[in-house]
Amino acid sequence: MSDVIDPAHDFVVRPMKPDEIGLAIQWAEQEGWNPGLHDAACFRIADPNGFFVGTLRDEPIGSISAVRYGQHFGFIGLYIVKPEYRGRGFGYRIWQHAIKYLSNRNIGLDGVVAQQDNYRQSGFQLAHRNIRFQGVAQCMQSAPMTPLAEVPFDQLASYDRQCFPASRDRFLAAWIAQPDSIARAAWHNGRLEGYGVLRKCRTGHKIGPLFANDVSTAEALLNALFAQCAGETVALDVPEPNVTAVALAQRYGMNSVFETARMYTRAQPAIPLARLFGVTTFELG
Structure with missing residues (x-):
């Protein structure tokens, strides 16, 4: 297989299969977020269609959750790209997919403080800090x-x-x-x-x-x-x-x-x- 990546064909964002939410939780653990032992099962119940994985040549390399709450509110989380694939635009593709899924809703997130400027570019405004x-x-x-x-x-x-x-x-x-x-x-x-x-x-x-x-x-x-x-x-x-x-x-x-x-x-x-x-x-x- 060629080492040249064709983003249009080699990278795909799709809904997670039920067992793949656990993979995103594993990545969260590696990021030091200390998830709960049973978060995956509870999260999926919130919105079974609201979890997405980015795959590069069928290898999962990134995740995001975009949970719909009713008709007017949504929340983004589990936004993770494996470290070796960062800085190459894959995360932004995943992000765009989540934003589209939550379109016409007020969207919330708890983001890393250092990424506030990036989130502002997507229309987010700071409400307050959580400590x-x-x-x-x-x-x-x-x-x-x-x-x-x-x-x-x-x-x-x-x-x-x-x-x-x-x-x-x-x-x-x-x-x-x-x-x-x-x-x-x-x-x-x-x-x-x-x-x-x-x-x-x-x-x-x-x-x-x-x-x-x-x-x-x-x-x-x-x-x-x-x-x-x-x-x-x-x-x-x-x-x-x-x-x-x-x-x-x-x-x-x-x-x-x-x-x-x-x-x-x-x-x-x-x-x-x-x-x-x-x-x-x-x-x-």
Whole structure:
């Protein structure tokens, strides 16, 4: 076979097969993103058609996710090109495919801060930073929280919709029930006041989402989840504008280790960042 690459024929962007999402998760692990053990299965449920792979002469060399949430919102993640193929235009071809798939929607992403200028060229504007805090889970005494499975799902979905730009019921149902995870709710007198999910990752655990009406509820949920992984490494991705959430993470000895630029192609969704104490996932929003 010739060593001369014909981009028009040798490089193809196509939908991922179900087992190829796991390959993208492996690449994410190699990038140091520390994905969850069961992210691939949960991600696919969000939008089975929204994952794409770039192949060069049938070899997978790049990935992207472009998840449609309803008719008006979408989110881009898992944008990875294998290191040896970077700088040759393959990533941009994959990117264009994802943007086309999400056309006519407000598109969000959590991008590497250094790539903001590139994203701006595609119409994205900075909304705020998300900061990854990481530390060792401290087991503090707190009031017991209700297992999230005991909360009626319609009430959970309604609460989640207040904190996320679109309905995501299929993903949510899978996310809160995934193996190697703990989900807890602040549930009082038939009213949901917050919830959080702890999932096992390649290294340690991540908490996300952590949504709550106020900081005292968020702290109670955080304690309940920390109790399930006391002494182990845990990470929490916090929207920087929620200064109360930042202070909460710092109060528990967590340190900033990474940050992303949350960007959108249209106006920032009207969701209350004061209730977002932890982002669900940088890959899917």
